[in-house]
Structure formats: C-alpha cells, structure tokens
Amino acid sequence: MKHNRRSLPLTALLLVLLMLVQSVTVFAAPGGKSSGSSVSYSGASTISSATTASGQNYASTTAEQNALLVSGGTSTLTNPTVTKTGSPSGSSDNYDFYGTNAAVLVYNGATLNITGGSITTDANYANAVFAYGTGVVNISDATIQTSARNSGGVMVTGGGTLTANNLTVTTSGNSAAAIRSDRGGGTLTVNGGSYTSSGTGSPAIYSTADITVNDATLVSTASEGVVVEGKNAVTLNNVTLTDTNTTHNGKSTTDKNIFLYQSMSGDASVGTSTFTASDSTITTNRGDTFYVTNTTAAIYLTDNTIINNDGDFLRAEAAAWGSSGSNGGLVTMTLNDQDVSGDIVLDSISTLDLRLTDDSDYVGTINGENTAQSVTLTLDADSTVTLTGDSYVTALSNADTANSNIYLNGYRLYVNGTAVSANTAAATIDDDADDTDTDDDADDDSATTFRDVASSAYYYDAVYWAAENGVTAGTSSTTFSPDAVCTRAQIVTFLWRAAGSPTVTGSNPFTDVASGSYYADAVLWAVRNGITAGTSATTFRPDAVCTRAQAMTFLYRAFGGTASGAANPFTDVASGSYYADAVLWAVNKGVTLGTGGTSFRPDAVCTRAQIVTFLWRCDELD
Numbered sequence: 001m002k003h004n005r006r007s008l009p010l011t012a013l014l015l016v017l018l019m020l021v022q023s024v025t026v027f028a029a030p031g032g033k034s035s036g037s038s039v040s041y042s043g044a045s046t047i048s049s050a051t052t053a054s055g056q057n058y059a060s061t062t063a064e065q066n067a068l069l070v071s072g073g074t075s076t077l078t079n080p081t082v083t084k085t086g087s088p089s090g091s092s093d094n095y096d097f098y099g100t101n102a103a104v105l106v107y108n109g110a111t112l113n114i115t116g117g118s119i120t121t122d123a124n125y126a127n128a129v130f131a132y133g134t135g136v137v138n139i140s141d142a143t144i145q146t147s148a149r150n151s152g153g154v155m156v157t158g159g160g161t162l163t164a165n166n167l168t169v170t171t172s173g174n175s176a177a178a179i180r181s182d183r184g185g186g187t188l189t190v191n192g193g194s195y196t197s198s199g200t201g202s203p204a205i206y207s208t209a210d211i212t213v214n215d216a217t218l219v220s221t222a223s224e225g226v227v228v229e230g231k232n233a234v235t236l237n238n239v240t241l242t243d244t245n246t247t248h249n250g251k252s253t254t255d256k257n258i259f260l261y262q263s264m265s266g267d268a269s270v271g272t273s274t275f276t277a278s279d280s281t282i283t284t285n286r287g288d289t290f291y292v293t294n295t296t297a298a299i300y301l302t303d304n305t306i307i308n309n310d311g312d313f314l315r316a317e318a319a320a321w322g323s324s325g326s327n328g329g330l331v332t333m334t335l336n337d338q339d340v341s342g343d344i345v346l347d348s349i350s351t352l353d354l355r356l357t358d359d360s361d362y363v364g365t366i367n368g369e370n371t372a373q374s375v376t377l378t379l380d381a382d383s384t385v386t387l388t389g390d391s392y393v394t395a396l397s398n399a400d401t402a403n404s405n406i407y408l409n410g411y412r413l414y415v416n417g418t419a420v421s422a423n424t425a426a427a428t429i430d431d432d433a434d435d436t437d438t439d440d441d442a443d444d445d446s447a448t449t450f451r452d453v454a455s456s457a458y459y460y461d462a463v464y465w466a467a468e469n470g471v472t473a474g475t476s477s478t479t480f481s482p483d484a485v486c487t488r489a490q491i492v493t494f495l496w497r498a499a500g501s502p503t504v505t506g507s508n509p510f511t512d513v514a515s516g517s518y519y520a521d522a523v524l525w526a527v528r529n530g531i532t533a534g535t536s537a538t539t540f541r542p543d544a545v546c547t548r549a550q551a552m553t554f555l556y557r558a559f560g561g562t563a564s565g566a567a568n569p570f571t572d573v574a575s576g577s578y579y580a581d582a583v584l585w586a587v588n589k590g591v592t593l594g595t596g597g598t599s600f601r602p603d604a605v606c607t608r609a610q611i612v613t614f615l616w617r618c619d620e621l622d
Helices: 010-022 093-098 460-468 488-498 520-528 548-558 580-588 608-619
Strands: 023-027 038-047 052-054 057-060 066-070 074-078 081-085 104-106 111-115 118-122 129-132 136-140 143-146 154-157 160-171 179-181 186-197 205-207 210-214 217-220 226-229 233-237 240-243 256-261 272-278 281-284 288-293 295-302 305-308 314-316 329-336 339-341 344-346 351-357 361-364 374-379 384-387 391-393 395-398 413-415
Touching: 038 057, 038 093, 057 066, 066 081, 093 154, 104 111, 104 136, 129 136, 129 160, 154 160, 154 186, 179 186, 179 210, 205 210, 205 233, 226 233, 226 272, 256 272, 256 281, 256 295, 281 288, 288 295, 288 305, 288 329, 305 339, 314 329, 314 351, 344 351, 351 361, 374 384, 374 391, 395 413, 460 608, 488 520, 488 548, 488 608, 548 580, 548 608
Parallel strands: 038 066, 052 074, 057 081, 066 104, 074 111, 081 118, 104 129, 111 136, 118 143, 129 154, 136 160, 143 160, 154 179, 160 186, 179 205, 186 210, 186 217, 205 226, 210 233, 217 240, 226 256, 233 272, 240 281, 256 288, 272 295, 281 305, 288 314, 295 329, 314 344, 329 351, 339 361, 351 374, 361 384, 374 395, 391 413
Antiparallel strands: 023 038
C-alpha cells in the first residue's frame, strides 16, 4: 500500500533552502583538528560550488555574519568589492579561530581565487580574508583595510592555506596583525606587496603557522614587527621590515622587533620557534632586534642588512610567560654571510649557541654581565668577532686555532672563566680618518684588502676609488662592511674627505657632536657650506641612519646640482618635498636610477656600499 507524501507549500520550501544556504554548522575542536565543538557559519552571500564573477559587491552589516562565505568548489572573483561592518556584542573563540565575523571566509575544501578589488572591514573580529581548515585562498593585486580590534588583514587557522600576491594591506585596530594566524595555524605565503599595522598588539606578522614572505615591505608603527609563538615559523626573503615598538600589549613590558615566545594559552604547540631571514633589511627603531622568552628558538640569518637605532641585537630572558625558573630563552642562532652589530644579553636561565659561518662578522658584547646559563660560540676561519666589551662564553670552537679572527679591541673574551688569547690589533669600528690608506699607486689594488668586497660587486670600483682617495678606510683593516648602514656622521665625513678635507673654522652649534670626534670637522664644514643644517638648531644626530632622500640631498648641495626641469619618474617622490630636486638631479646625472620601475624609496636606509657608489659617480661628473 502506498502512502502519499504531503507537499510543503512553495514559500516554506524556499525558506528552508535559504536557511540551508545562508547558515551552516560545522563541528570542530579549537584549531579545527578534530570534531567536538560546533561552529555555526552564516554568510550574507554564499558560494558552495564553482563560480566565476567580476565586479560584484559583497557586503554584511550583521554581527557574526560573513560578507562572503565560500564552502565548496573552485571559484574565481575579479575586482570584487567586499565590505564588512557589524561587531559582535562580546568575545568568542569562534571569531578568532573560525572566522565567523570575517569579511571573506573560505573553508570545507573550497578554493577561492581573487584578483584585484578591495576588502574593507570596520568591525571588531572582522578579519578581512580568512582561510580555515581545508579552505584555500589565492588573492592577488587587491587592497585590504581593517580598522577595528582583532581584525587582521590576511589570516589562516585550523590548517588553512592562503597565498597573497602584491597586496596592499593596512590595519589600524588593536590585536590586528596585517599578516595573522591563530589556533591550528596553517600555511600562509606572501609574495610582494606592502603590509602595515599601527595598532597596539598588532605586529606586521603574528605567527602560529608556517608563514613565508617574499619581496614585500612590512611596517609596524606601534607593536613588534614579527611575532612567532610556539612551534611555528616565519621566513623572510628579500623583505624590508621596519618596526617602531612604542606600545605594549598584554603581559609585554619590553620594546622589541622580532619576538619569539610561548604564551601557554594553547594557541600554539610547545616546540621550537623558528625565524629565518635572507637578503632582507631589518630596521629596529625602538628596542631589541630579537627578543626570546619561554621558548626554544632557532634563528637563521643570511646576508641581511640589520639596523638597530635604539636597543640590543639579541635579548633572551625570563618574562611574564611560563613557569618561573624554566621560562628563559634557549636560542640557537646561525649567521651565514651575515654582518651583525649590537650586544647580546642573556639572563641566568637562558642559553645561546651562536654560530658564524661563510664570512660572517659580529661586532658587539656577548653576555657582558656574565649572567647566561651557557653560551657556545662557533666560528669558521672566514668569520670574525670584534668585541666592544668584555664577553663571556662557556665554550669556544674556532676553526682559526690562533683566534686571529677574534678582535679583542682592548677587551677580553673569557671562555669558561679564563681569558683567552686572540687578536690584539685594534679593530677600526668607526670610520676614522687616521686609518685611511693614502697610497696613490693604482697598481696596488687597495680594495682587494677588503675581503668582503668582491671584484664582481657593483660597488667594487667605488670602494677602490674611496680607499685610494682617502674617503674611507673601511671598518677594519680587512673589512669594508658594504651592507652596513651608513650614518649621518659617515656621509658628511665621506663628503668632506672627497672635497680634500678642507680646514674649517668656527664654533660647533651641535651639542651631540663631540669636539675631537672623527666627524667634528666634517659636520662643521657641511654646515658652513649649506650641505646640512642638522636635525635641529642644536642637534645633528651623527649616529642616526642616513636615508636615500638625505643622501641625495647632501650630494646635490655638495656638488652644486640643479634639477634642470627634469621629469620625475618616481611615484614615491612627492613634488615639493625637500629632496625632490635632489632626486631629479641625481637621476639626470646618472647618480642613481632608483630601486626599480617607478620607485625610489626615499625613506629606505643607505648602505655604505650605496653611499660610496653615489659619491664616486658624483666625482666622475664633468
């Protein structure tokens, strides 16, 4: 016997279908690794199968709702406009771990490809683009802006995968990293673009994942530059990272740029925190370059320019996280073809295994207070250490058994409590005129005395010219440090020497230019000749880094340049800026071609190699 089924009214059927499309419940444990707790997703717009669209608008003003929820298929969106407002009334793991209030959320094995367009959020917990679990996002050439707390730019959790190409990302809320991850992590790859964060607790990168950044610009104006929590990793390749840590978040009490730690919150597995950087420029304007606490850390540095304008190079110590007595930093740091300047500070429960390989140079004080639990120092024969204070290690392994590659510089190196023999020759750390080679014999290729200046390097001829003409003697008898930052004191000294070191008279207007310093006459000469007026009526800031804009301006004034109506090829050189005419003159004269395409990067720091190259080209002008 057959039973007839009663049909649902059409309106009721449509309502059921709409609910199925707009609201989806998934079961997941925190981090998304196994089932156990439920999360309900709701999307103002949803995609559940392969879709292609161009120029579409996606918006949500409702709390705990995604503007675009993608749960299946492989979809491609071109030039979308996504906006998200609507802040949840409270806090929930669902927002940070599962993205229930994100602008764009991709999960459940779906793949979303976005090219162009914009994603803007103005709500708490409104991360812009979120890949969760088996979700995959590929986003290129888009602009992302978030303005409220807990609202990152690009984000992965629970094993999500996200690739970002040539994005412009800015975040201004607290706890809103431009590149962000949370519990369960995932894989996040960034290629090109710029990522800027300005909120408290908002580094450029916060990693509880595997994050790789290539060829991009990272800026943090208030918080750390990079944070790696627990057993996770950040890798930077050809990246410019600039950090000014002016505010502290949560338990943090110190200024720092690259922060490796374990919070014990459960958001990251306990294990080795890894940071790797190569061919990058890392600038720290406030605090320590590296800070490690309550974790084992592995740091690998290869051929970077590392600039610290304020604090120490590395600090490992106990802080507010973990259990007292076992919450120090256990650091292994490998320098490969890497120049480093700055002190290393460790407390009594912290350790360091420092390895210098492939022509690396370290200048600073290692464990100067003799407080570390242990410090192991390993050098190959081509690497050097130059001390700036008494240093203490528990073990030394040196391929140069005579320790001639360790310059004591008037200080002592203690190994397990005993001062060891090493090179007692004075190492020239400042660019001091008294050490200048003035040999005029061109056949004596003085640049080859610098083992860090390869004959194939673009700056080889410039360094040779500078050494032959008494412009610079390098940073030691055998090193020029081409990738080291050039200071304001150094550039005016180079200019003064290139001008023949003329005698200068008059009173020094600057309180921070000591009489008798190697640069005192050069600074006074530069002021008398209108090359610089200092940074104020009474300060020159001799140790501050010299930017590309400043370098061009100094050269322009020193060589009597004029812009001559030259067209401006650079989008980042504003008409009317103090350096605009100088840049145009430099381009017109072949002193510089910029940094590629339409970019000059006026605020980027100048290296010593760049400065002597610019000066050499100026000297060649008719």
